[in-house]
Amino acid sequence: MVPPIVVGVGAAHTMKLMRKRLFMLLTLLLLVGLAIGTRYGDVVLYTADWVFAAATLAVFAAWCFWWLPDHPLVSLSTDWSSLLLVVAVIALTLLSPYGYGAQVEAAKLGASLLLAVMVLNLVQERGDLQFYLNGILFLGVGMAAVSFAYYMAAMSPLFYFTPLWASNLQYHFVVNGQLWGLWQYSNTFGGFLALCTLLAVGMATGDKRRDWRLLYGACAGFLLMVLYLTTSRGAFLTGAIGLIALVLLAPRGWKGRVLLRVLIVGAAAAGFTVLNRVTLATTAINAGKGQALGNFVTGAGDESNGTRLHLMVFASHLFREHPWAGTGLGTFPHAWTINEWVHDSSRRIDPHSFFFRFLAETGLLGTVPLFAWIARRGLQGLDRVFGSREDMAVTGLWAGTFAFFLHMCMDVDYVYAVAPVILFFCLALLSTRIVTYDMLSRDDRRTMVRQERPSEAPLVLRRNTRGHWTNMQNTLGYKNILGLGGRRVPCLVAGGLALLLALTPIQRGVASLYALRLGGLDPVTKAERLTDAVVRDPGNDMYWNLLGGAYVSMLSGGVTGPATDAARSAFVQARTLAPEDYRPWWSQGMLELNLKSAEALTCLRQAERLYPTLAAIKGWLALAMVYVGDDVQGAEAKAAEALAITQGEPYAITAQAFCALARGETARAKELLNGVARQGFTNTFAYYGLSLCYRAVGDTAMERSELVYSRRINPNLVEAMARLRVLSPLGSAGK
Numbered sequence: 001m002v003p004p005i006v007v008g009v010g011a012a013h014t015m016k017l018m019r020k021r022l023f024m025l026l027t028l029l030l031l032v033g034l035a036i037g038t039r040y041g042d043v044v045l046y047t048a049d050w051v052f053a054a055a056t057l058a059v060f061a062a063w064c065f066w067w068l069p070d071h072p073l074v075s076l077s078t079d080w081s082s083l084l085l086v087v088a089v090i091a092l093t094l095l096s097p098y099g100y101g102a103q104v105e106a107a108k109l110g111a112s113l114l115l116a117v118m119v120l121n122l123v124q125e126r127g128d129l130q131f132y133l134n135g136i137l138f139l140g141v142g143m144a145a146v147s148f149a150y151y152m153a154a155m156s157p158l159f160y161f162t163p164l165w166a167s168n169l170q171y172h173f174v175v176n177g178q179l180w181g182l183w184q185y186s187n188t189f190g191g192f193l194a195l196c197t198l199l200a201v202g203m204a205t206g207d208k209r210r211d212w213r214l215l216y217g218a219c220a221g222f223l224l225m226v227l228y229l230t231t232s233r234g235a236f237l238t239g240a241i242g243l244i245a246l247v248l249l250a251p252r253g254w255k256g257r258v259l260l261r262v263l264i265v266g267a268a269a270a271g272f273t274v275l276n277r278v279t280l281a282t283t284a285i286n287a288g289k290g291q292a293l294g295n296f297v298t299g300a301g302d303e304s305n306g307t308r309l310h311l312m313v314f315a316s317h318l319f320r321e322h323p324w325a326g327t328g329l330g331t332f333p334h335a336w337t338i339n340e341w342v343h344d345s346s347r348r349i350d351p352h353s354f355f356f357r358f359l360a361e362t363g364l365l366g367t368v369p370l371f372a373w374i375a376r377r378g379l380q381g382l383d384r385v386f387g388s389r390e391d392m393a394v395t396g397l398w399a400g401t402f403a404f405f406l407h408m409c410m411d412v413d414y415v416y417a418v419a420p421v422i423l424f425f426c427l428a429l430l431s432t433r434i435v436t437y438d439m440l441s442r443d444d445r446r447t448m449v450r451q452e453r454p455s456e457a458p459l460v461l462r463r464n465t466r467g468h469w470t471n472m473q474n475t476l477g478y479k480n481i482l483g484l485g486g487r488r489v490p491c492l493v494a495g496g497l498a499l500l501l502a503l504t505p506i507q508r509g510v511a512s513l514y515a516l517r518l519g520g521l522d523p524v525t526k527a528e529r530l531t532d533a534v535v536r537d538p539g540n541d542m543y544w545n546l547l548g549g550a551y552v553s554m555l556s557g558g559v560t561g562p563a564t565d566a567a568r569s570a571f572v573q574a575r576t577l578a579p580e581d582y583r584p585w586w587s588q589g590m591l592e593l594n595l596k597s598a599e600a601l602t603c604l605r606q607a608e609r610l611y612p613t614l615a616a617i618k619g620w621l622a623l624a625m626v627y628v629g630d631d632v633q634g635a636e637a638k639a640a641e642a643l644a645i646t647q648g649e650p651y652a653i654t655a656q657a658f659c660a661l662a663r664g665e666t667a668r669a670k671e672l673l674n675g676v677a678r679q680g681f682t683n684t685f686a687y688y689g690l691s692l693c694y695r696a697v698g699d700t701a702m703e704r705s706e707l708v709y710s711r712r713i714n715p716n717l718v719e720a721m722a723r724l725r726v727l728s729p730l731g732s733a734g735k
Helices: 011-040 047-066 080-095 099-122 126-155 163-171 186-206 210-229 233-249 255-275 277-297 303-321 332-338 354-384 389-410 418-431 442-448 485-515 523-536 541-554 562-577 582-594 599-610 615-627 632-645 650-662 666-679 684-697 700-713 718-727
Strands: 461-463 469-471
Touching: 011 047, 011 099, 011 126, 011 418, 047 099, 047 485, 080 099, 080 354, 099 418, 126 186, 126 210, 126 277, 126 389, 126 418, 186 210, 186 233, 186 255, 186 389, 186 418, 210 233, 210 255, 210 277, 233 255, 233 389, 255 277, 303 332, 303 354, 332 354, 332 599, 354 389, 354 418, 389 418, 485 523, 485 541, 523 541, 541 562, 541 582, 562 582, 582 599, 582 615, 599 615, 615 632, 615 650, 632 650, 650 666, 650 684, 666 684, 684 700, 684 718, 700 718
Parallel strands: none
Antiparallel strands: 461 469
16 A cells, blocks of 8 residues: 655645646636626626636636646536536527527526636635635625725715716716616625625634634625615615524524624614715615515505516516427517516616526526526535534625525526626535545545545545645645546547637627727717627627617718618618517617608517507607608507606607697697707707798798708708708708
8 A cells, every 4th residue: 555645845736736826816807807897898798798708718728728637526517417507508599599699698607607617626725715705705895895985976075076976977886876886786786795795794703813803894894884875675685684594504602693793793884874974865765765665565566676576477477388498598688678567768677587587588498407506506505514613604605695696586687797607606615625624534534535536546634734634635646546647638628629619709709899888989980890890790689780870870961872771781680680679670760760761660660569668669650650651640649658658758749749730730839849849959850840830831041940950960861951952052051
């Protein structure tokens, strides 16, 4: 028998240790980069999602090349739940009728899974786990600090006209006194803060160093205060559930200490909130939300909670209709838009509840593997809670992850890839097996030597700084004994495959960078950048829709030509790629209405079918019915529908004015159009309608004035530009 040899020094050991720490740092930086970059990407263009997927695949390939061949793969990395999840995601991607949306969701889940696999294998000692726990906690604290700075800048007069105040106007970190955070979703951000708060409480309880306990306690108090500013009732509720789980899982004799620590931290957070006049204003918002929740429980209406119930009912209805494979991965947002119950003309409610969305989109084929994977690792993490003070950090992570998971399942704001990535990352940490023991029983020894060839693997131990015995066979030069040399070829194949797969998200990430920050650019530059984007990512329907809008901006003088044909082609391509998306139909409908084409009625009717509760679409359709189709009675009925949804909808009122003109009621039309013009200065049909009113009474000077202003807003209205050329025969209209 080969005697045990302890090797802890030497160049080879140092290189392996540095290599592991490098990959640990890279995996943590992937999470940090995604969390920070999510807000500055675009949820429509998926910039952060594609860049994260590409970076994860590149790091995974390097991990396969330089780390995995010398280390045995943890069995949980390729267990039945992981393999079943991979097969299900591939099948659902191929079956989905909305290919691009399915690929985005597959990239999110695939990158999350690969990151979890790397973390699961890299954590081998308590110090490794502590590194990741500190990374998650300080990421949350850092994001909370930046968000709090924006909150103070937005709410305090002392910070007006500062760069923070101006940046908040652009990105909306604070809305109506509520802290939305760096992700621009208060509920999502609040769920993450609740996770970090419970983690901080667990780490403050379990650490034996007084200064670190004080630091973790201060972090918990600060996170709790910022969590309060988000006014997220779901985060409050799930955080309370996680706190109950943390107390119940605490070791005997420590439950009271955990509660005492929570009370102290909560009192400190409440004190800072109350003493600060700026943060005290949030109390009224939370009180109002609490009263609304109470009224909802007693039977009164509440739009926010009603939306959640409607989402659950609607998803269950789709699941009953498509129980096996669902409606298709990535299709639920379109189905939700068609059946959205809230009459809303200003915003979309994103239906991204983690559980109910997957239930409707993927049926049993996707829901069972995904939640089996989550449940298996959650239970594996629960088994890690041994009931000792040293494991309170893991207990805090388990309670926080549980609260975060519940919040993902019940809320409707989980849009970005960062949510499943954080969930998978934490579950991977909970699933790690750290081989550190005080005593070596027969079962302990059997666990420690369980490798690819357990009968041939020698048991090599080293006493660490805490006096525990640790298995060191992975750090020795026993590659041939363990049979790891034969693993190099499969690892190289896996790394090469990851690099090949990374080409697609790299290309799409680069394309999304061309489509970002288009505001303020001239139409020609905007069209050039969007053309580059569609060349690199031709399957993205949003790029085609934006390109069509850019071509429309290039039109002038109401003259049709190549730009008009290019805009139509772009909108048609967008409709082909996403037939259930209302946006390309609406955009083309507005283009055709400017040209007074009968196609406007077809496009706007389809847009209304795909988004029946949006008052603006009904207003445009009513205007098209009277302006193009000469259907005065139908236009008035459609305008009434729009005004029933949103009082004062400008294009519905404009349609009523054109109906009045068609009946010869010039004074009534002029009154309506003047009201629309005072309401906003972007409605070109209002000014064209006013020119028709002045034309009816023979006031040529005022008619020309209204046409000139109409041209400044929108130079593509064919009839308005033709009439202006008639009134300006010498070309003065071009000055």
